[in-house]
Amino acid sequence: xxxxxxxxxxxxxxxxxxxxxxxxxxxxxxxxxxxxxxxxxxxxxxxxxxxxxxxxxxxxxxxxxxxxxxxxxxxxxxxxxxxxxxxxxxxxxxxxxxxxxxxxxxxxxxxxxxxxxxxxxxxxxxxxxxxxxxxxxxxxxxxxxxxxxxxxxxxxxxxxxxxxxxxxxxxxxxxxxxxxxxxxxxxxxxxxxxxxxxxxxxxxxxxxxxxxxxxxxxxxxxxxxxxxxxxxxxxxxxxxxxxxxxxxxxxxxxxxxxxxxxxxxxxxxxxxxxxxxxxxxxxxxxxxxxxxxxxxxxxxxxxxxxxxxxxxxxxxxxxxxxxxxxxxxxxxxxxxxxxxxxxxxxxxxxxxxxxxxxxxxxxxxxxxxxxxxxxxxxxxxxxxxxxxxxxxxxxxxxxxxxxxxxxxxxxxxxxxxxxxxxxxxxxxxxxxxxxxxxxxxxxxxxxxxxxxxxxxxxxxxxxxxxxxxxxxxxxxxxxxxxxxxxxxxxxxxxxxxxxxxxxxxxxxxxxxxxxxxxxxxxxxxxxxxxxxxxxxxxxxxxxxxxxxxxxxxxxxxxxxxxxxxxxxxxxxxxxxxxxxxxxxxxxxxxxxxxxxxxxxxxxxxxxxxxxxxxx
Amino acid sequence: xxxxxxxxxxxxxxxxxxxxxxxxxxxxxxxxxxxxxxxxxxxxxxxxxxxxxxxxxxxxxxxxxxxxxxxxxxxxxxxxxxxxxxxxxxxxxxxxxxxxxxxxxxxxxxxxxxxxxxxxxxxxxxxxxxxxxxxxxxxxxxxxxxxxxxxxxxxxxxxxxxxxxxxxxxxxxxxxxxxxxxxxxxxxxxxxxxxxxxxxxxxxxxxxxxxxxxxxxxxxxxxxxxxxxxxxxxxxxxxxxxxxxxxxxxxxxxxxxxxxxxxxxxxxxxxxxxxxxxxxxxxxxxxxxxxxxxxxxxxxxxxxxxxxxxxxxxxxxxxxxxxxxxxxxxxxxxxxxxxxxxxx
Numbered sequence: 001x002x003x004x005x006x007x008x009x010x011x012x013x014x015x016x017x018x019x020x021x022x023x024x025x026x027x028x029x030x031x032x033x034x035x036x037x038x039x040x041x042x043x044x045x046x047x048x049x050x051x052x053x054x055x056x057x058x059x060x061x062x063x064x065x066x067x068x069x070x071x072x073x074x075x076x077x078x079x080x081x082x083x084x085x086x087x088x089x090x091x092x093x094x095x096x097x098x099x100x101x102x103x104x105x106x107x108x109x110x111x112x113x114x115x116x117x118x119x120x121x122x123x124x125x126x127x128x129x130x131x132x133x134x135x136x137x138x139x140x141x142x143x144x145x146x147x148x149x150x151x152x153x154x155x156x157x158x159x160x161x162x163x164x165x166x167x168x169x170x171x172x173x174x175x176x177x178x179x180x181x182x183x184x185x186x187x188x189x190x191x192x193x194x195x196x197x198x199x200x201x202x203x204x205x206x207x208x209x210x211x212x213x214x215x216x217x218x219x220x221x222x223x224x225x226x227x228x229x230x231x232x233x234x235x236x237x238x239x240x241x242x243x244x245x246x247x248x249x250x251x252x253x254x255x256x257x258x259x260x261x262x263x264x265x266x267x268x269x270x271x272x273x274x275x276x277x278x279x280x281x282x283x284x285x286x287x288x289x290x291x292x293x294x295x296x297x298x299x300x301x302x303x304x305x306x307x308x309x310x311x312x313x314x315x316x317x318x319x320x321x322x323x324x325x326x327x328x329x330x331x332x333x334x335x336x337x338x339x340x341x342x343x344x345x346x347x348x349x350x351x352x353x354x355x356x357x358x359x360x361x362x363x364x365x366x367x368x369x370x371x372x373x374x375x376x377x378x379x380x381x382x383x384x385x386x387x388x389x390x391x392x393x394x395x396x397x398x399x400x401x402x403x404x405x406x407x408x409x410x411x412x413x414x415x416x417x418x419x420x421x422x423x424x425x426x427x428x429x430x431x432x433x434x435x436x437x438x439x440x441x442x443x444x445x446x447x448x449x450x451x452x453x454x455x456x457x458x459x460x461x462x463x464x465x466x467x468x469x470x471x472x473x474x475x476x477x478x479x480x481x482x483x484x485x486x487x488x489x490x491x492x493x494x495x496x497x498x499x500x501x502x503x504x505x506x507x508x509x510x511x512x513x514x515x516x517x518x519x520x521x522x523x524x525x526x527x528x529x530x531x532x533x534x535x536x537x538x539x540x541x542x543x544x545x546x547x548x549x550x551x552x553x554x555x556x557x558x559x560x561x562x563x564x565x566x567x568x569x570x571x572x573x574x575x576x577x578x579x580x581x582x583x584x585x586x587x588x589x590x591x592x593x594x595x596x597x598x599x600x601x602x603x604x605x606x607x608x609x610x611x612x613x614x615x
Numbered sequence: 616x617x618x619x620x621x622x623x624x625x626x627x628x629x630x631x632x633x634x635x636x637x638x639x640x641x642x643x644x645x646x647x648x649x650x651x652x653x654x655x656x657x658x659x660x661x662x663x664x665x666x667x668x669x670x671x672x673x674x675x676x677x678x679x680x681x682x683x684x685x686x687x688x689x690x691x692x693x694x695x696x697x698x699x700x701x702x703x704x705x706x707x708x709x710x711x712x713x714x715x716x717x718x719x720x721x722x723x724x725x726x727x728x729x730x731x732x733x734x735x736x737x738x739x740x741x742x743x744x745x746x747x748x749x750x751x752x753x754x755x756x757x758x759x760x761x762x763x764x765x766x767x768x769x770x771x772x773x774x775x776x777x778x779x780x781x782x783x784x785x786x787x788x789x790x791x792x793x794x795x796x797x798x799x800x801x802x803x804x805x806x807x808x809x810x811x812x813x814x815x816x817x818x819x820x821x822x823x824x825x826x827x828x829x830x831x832x833x834x835x836x837x838x839x840x841x842x843x844x845x846x847x848x849x850x851x852x853x854x855x856x857x858x859x860x861x862x863x864x865x866x867x868x869x870x871x872x873x874x875x876x877x878x879x880x881x882x883x884x885x886x887x888x889x890x891x892x893x894x895x896x897x898x899x900x901x902x903x904x905x906x907x908x909x910x911x912x913x914x915x916x917x918x919x920x921x922x923x924x925x926x927x928x929x930x931x932x933x934x935x936x937x938x939x940x941x942x943x944x945x946x947x948x949x950x951x952x953x954x955x956x957x958x959x
Contacts, residue, residue: 089717096652189663191656207659260718280804281719281727283909309799309907317786318798318907483647483922504653 076302077606079587079599080324082315083306086282090263092248093183096191104245105596106287106304107270111140111176111227112243114511116592116601121239121511125171125249129242135234135548140242142225146171147292148251151275153266158275158291161251171271173221175249180219182255183246192246195509198238200230234546236553237406237512244510273299273600282308287599300603319582322613325604326583331455334391334580346582349393350591353402354507354577355516356394358448358463359489361498362570363531366444370569371430376501377565377572378416378423379470380463385574389462390455392580397573399561400506400517404593407513407544407557414558415565415573420470427471442474449478449499451485456503459574475501491528504529505577511594513557514545521564521571530570537563584609616950619958623943634935635705635928639678642924649714649922668714668925669700681705681928710932711925715918721929724914729933730807732898732910735829740888740895742834743841748884750838751845752877758850766846770839778832782905785828796824799907829906833899837891841884848880855879878952885952889945893937897930 087099095104113124126140148161148169160168180199183190186208197203200218204211218230231238241247254269255262262268265279273295274287287304290296309315312330319327329337329347337343360367360376367373382396398415401408409415416422431437448464450456460477467475478499480488487493489502509515518541520526523534525542537560544556564570583589586608592598650656650664665671669680680688680697684704688697703709710721754766790798802822803813813822852858853876861871898912911930918927949956 086716088715091718094717096654186659186663189660189667191650191652191660191664193660194657197657203657203659206657206663208663260712263718280909281716281724282913283727283731283801283804307800307907308909310913311904311907313783314786314799314905314907317783317791320791321794321798323798481647482920483645483651485647486651486653487647506653 075606075610077300077604078303078305079301079602079604081304081306081599082318082324082327083285083308084315084328085310086308087285090268090276090279092179092245092250093188093190093192095245101245102596103285104248105272106274106599107268107272107276108245108248108250109146109171109272110243110245110248111142112239114240114243114592114594116590116598121243124243125176126242129239131238135236135546136231138229138231138238138242139222140176140227140229142171142173142176142227143294144170144172144225145294146271148175148269148271149275149290149292150254150269151266151277151288153278158288160292161254161269163253169251171249172224173227174224175251176227176247177219177221178252179250180247181214181217182250182252184217185214190246192244192509195241195244195246198231198233198235198241200232203232234548235514236548236550237510237514237545240406240510240512274304277303284308293600295600299600301599304599316582319584322584322609325587325609326581326589329580329582331391331580337582343582346584347580348583348591349578349580351395351402351404351593352507352577352579353404353511353593354505355397355400355402356459356503356505356574356577357397357400358572358574359502359504359530360569360571361495361500361502361531362533362568364495364498364500366430366434366441366446367500369430370567371426373569373572374416375423375427375430375471376467377569378419378426379467380572380574381418381466382575383418384466385459385462389458390575392578394575394578397575399565400521400571400573401513401557401561402508402576405508405511405513405516406550407554408516409558409561411576414561416569423470427473438472446473446475446501447478447499448475448501448503449480449485449488450503451482452479460503489529491531498531501572502529507577508594513553513560514541517541517557517560517564518545532568532570535563535568537568584612586612616947616958620943620947623946627939630939631932631935635682635932636678638928638931639681640674642922642927643674645919645922647922649924651922664714668712669702670924681711684709705932710929713923713926715921715923715926721926724926725911725929725933726810727805728898728909728911728914730805730811731801731803731908732903732912733811733896734803734813735801735826735833735903735908735910736892736895736898738826738830739833739837740892742830743837743891746834746838747841748845748881751842752849752872754842754846755849755853755880756872763846766842770842773835773839774843776836778836778899778901778905781832781835782828782902785832786905789828796827797821799905801825801906801908801910825906829902829908832906833895833902837895840887840891844883844887845880848883849876852876852880882949882952885945885948889941890938892941893934897934897937 083099083102085099087103088097089095089100090103090107092104092108095101109125111124111126112121114120115122125142125146127143129138129140131138148171149158150161151158163169180196182188183193184196184199184202184206186206193202193206197206201212201216202218205214205217220228222228229238229242235241249271251269254267258267265276268276270276270290273290273293275290277286277288279285285306285308287306289299289302293299309318312328313333315324315327316330316333318324337347360373362368362373386392386394386396395402395411396417398412398417399409403411431441448460450460457479464475464477467473488497489499489504506516506520518525521530521532522538522541523532524538540556540560540563544553544560547553547556565573579591581591586605587602588604589602590598648670649668650661656664662671669677672680676688676692679691680700680702682705684707685697685700685702687704688700689695702711708722710725713719713721713724716724750766750770754763757763786798789796802819802825803817806814808814858871858876861875898910898915900912900916902908903910903912914926914930915934918930950958
C-alpha cells in the first residue's frame, strides 16, 4: 500500500507540474471602467410648435473596456549583440581578449582613444598632452567632468558615486595613477602588464623586484587633473599605450571594498558611455546608456542586449531570424551570403589589424639556408589561397604589420610575394650547391605544424599542394591541440622536436610597429620562436622605438621589415585578416580596426527594426 | 536497507577521493598550462599568475591545498606564507577560483550553469521515458508486426542521427522556415527556484518554446535506446515461467503485462537510467552549444582546452558525484523491481 501511495503522489506531482506548465503567459483581462465622454449630439426639439434642429454638447458616462495592460512604453533603442563568448573579465587591468575589451571600452574611458575611422590617437579623458625634450616624460591634462557612476539593478537608476564626505566623485589623476599601478602590481597578476613595461621601473616592479616598489613607478599625479609619466626610454608610441585599457583610471575604493567581485553587476563602478545592467555569467550581459555621461546626448543606442552564443551557425541563424542586428558569417555560409540578394547587401568584410604567417625555424636544416626559406615563401600563391580557401577578402601579406599600423609599409611594397620562377631558382641554387635532389629534400621529412582547427587545416593543405606543385617537395602537415602546440613551438623545445614550419597569427594591441616587428620578432625582446641570430634587424627595431621623429621611425621600420621578409626571409607572411560580417540595414555601425567596438557611436533605426520583427 | 545505504555512502568517500587524486594528477600532466598564450607571457607575469593559483608549489602540496585548504597546508608543511592563499579546500565546499574566468569561482560558475542543464536534462529524460517505454512495450507485444517494424525503424533513425546534424536541421525548419520557435536561448534565468528549478514566474509559453528543440534533440536519442532495451527485455520476460503461471491463474492479459512482466523487464532500463541521468543533468556539449544554452556542457569541453585546472576538476567531480549517486538510486530501485534482489 505504501508503495502505491508513493506512486500516486508522483503522478500527482507530475500532473501539477504539467498544469503549472500549461498556464498561459499573460492573462489578457479586460477591466471595465467608467469614463466621462463628451460628445456632440444633434437632436430635433419641438419648440413652440416648430421643429428645430439643435446641436449641443452633452457629457455622459459610458462603460468602456480597456485591456489591462500598462500604458504603451516607448521601446528603448536596443542593439541585439552577440558577444560570442563569456567575457573572461570586465576588469580593465585583467582584460586581454576582444570580448573583455569590448566591455571595458564601452564602460570605461582611457586617457586617449583610437579614432574608430582613421585609427589615429585622439583625446579622450586627456584633453591634450605634451612630451619633454628628451622624449621620456609625458604630461597629460585631464578633463574634470567625467563622473564615476554606479547602476542600481533594483531601482534601475544610474547615480554618481560620492566619496566619504558626500561629494560627487569625478575621474581624476589619482584614479589614473592607481589604475596604472594596479596593473603593474605583481599581486594583480595582469597578463598585459608587459604593455606598460615602457614606464620607468614597471618591468622590475612587475617582476617582484625587492629594490623598487610601486612608489617608484614612473607615474605621478602632478595635481588633481594632471598626470605625468616617466618612461624608461623615449617612445614615440606612448600616447597610444596610455589609452589602452590597462592604463585606464580605476575606482580604488570600489575595488578594495569588493575585491575580485567588484566587476559584478550592481557593484561595478564605471565612468564610460554605458553602464552594466546585468551579467548572467555565460548567458547574457546587458548594458544601458549612462545618462550622466558627458556626451550622453550623442549616444543613440540606449540598451545593448548581449548574448554569448559560441556556435557561429546558431548566431547566424539568429541574425536571419532578426534576433541579432549584426554577426559574423561562418566560412561555410560566405558563398551563400554573397549570392543571396538580401544578405549580400548586408555583407561587409572589414580589415582587422592581424596577420597570419608561417614561421620558419631558422636554425633547423634545410631552413637554416635563406634560399630555402625564400623559395618556400615565394611558392605560396597568397591571392589564390584567399580566393579559394579563406574567401573572406583578406589582403595578401608580404610584410608583417598590416595597413593602419604606424610605420607599416603599404601592402606589396616591401617583401616577397608569389613568384614561382624565382622560387624554383632559389631552391635549385641551394640544391646544386649542396649536391642534393628534390627527393633528398622530401626525405628530410619537412614538417608544417598548425594548431588543430578546420580553417588552419584547409590553408595548410592548400599551401602543401602549392609547395609540391611549384617546388616539387612533399611536406608533412601535422596539428596539435592549441595549448600543446604553444609548448611545442617555444624556442626552448629541442630542435629535433621543433617543426620546420609553423603557423601563428598576431593582432595589434596598439597601432604601432613597435607592437609588431619589434615585440614579436626581435631576438632580444620577443619570444624568438624563429630562432634567429641577432642581426642588423634587431638593432633597427630597437633604435626605431626610441626615435622621436615619426618620419625617421617609419623609415627605420620599413628597412627592418625588408630585412626580415626579404634579406633573411625568416618567415612567410600570408595574409592580413578581415572580419566578415552581416549587418541589418537599420543598424549603422563602425568596424574599429583596434580596441573596443564603439557602441556609443552606432545608431539604429528602431522603427525599421520593429517592423522587420513584426511588432 | 538503511545499513546498506549508509555502507554505500561511506563507500563513496574512497571512490571520490580516488577520482579527485587521479584527475588532479592527470590534468596537470597534459602538456601546456592555463597561462599559455599566443602572445607568450613574460616570465615574471607568468610566475605571478602561477603563484596566485599555487601552481609553483610541488604537486603534493597543491593537492593538500585543493583538498583541505591553505590553512591546513600551513599546519602540515609549516609554510606560514601559505595562509595568505585563498583556497579553503574541497572539504569545505570550495572548488577554487577559475583560471580562465578570473573573477569567478568554480562554485559561481556551477551555480549558474548546472540548473539550466538540469532543467533541460530532466525534461529530456522524461520525454525519453514517456516515448521510449510505451514504444518498446508495444513493439514487444506486437512482435514482428508493422508496429514493431515502425518502432524499430524510428529507434534506429533517432539513435543514428547525431545531434550535431539534428540540431541545425531543427533550427532551420522550426525557427527559420516555419518561424514557430526562437532559434536559441533558454527561458529561465537565475536566480533559480530552490537553486535548480525555473522561477515560477518564468514558466510561461516562452520557456517551453525555448525548450522544445533542445529537449527533442536530447530526448529522442535516449528514447530510442530505452525503447530498444524495453523491447528486448520484455520479449525475454514474457517467456518466463512466472508469466505462464500468472496467465494460468486466469489473470487478464493487461494485469499480466503491466504488473508482472513490465515491472521486471524494466531492470535493464533502470540500469542505464543511472548513467543517463548523470549525463543529461550535468549538461551536453553539442545541444547546449547549438541552442545557445548557458549550461554546464561547454565547461566539460572548454575547460580542457583552456587548461582551466580548477574548473575542469570541479565539473569532473560534480559529474562523478551525480554518477555514483544515481547508481545508488538505481541499486535501490532494483530491490523494488525485482523481489529476488535483497540488500543484506
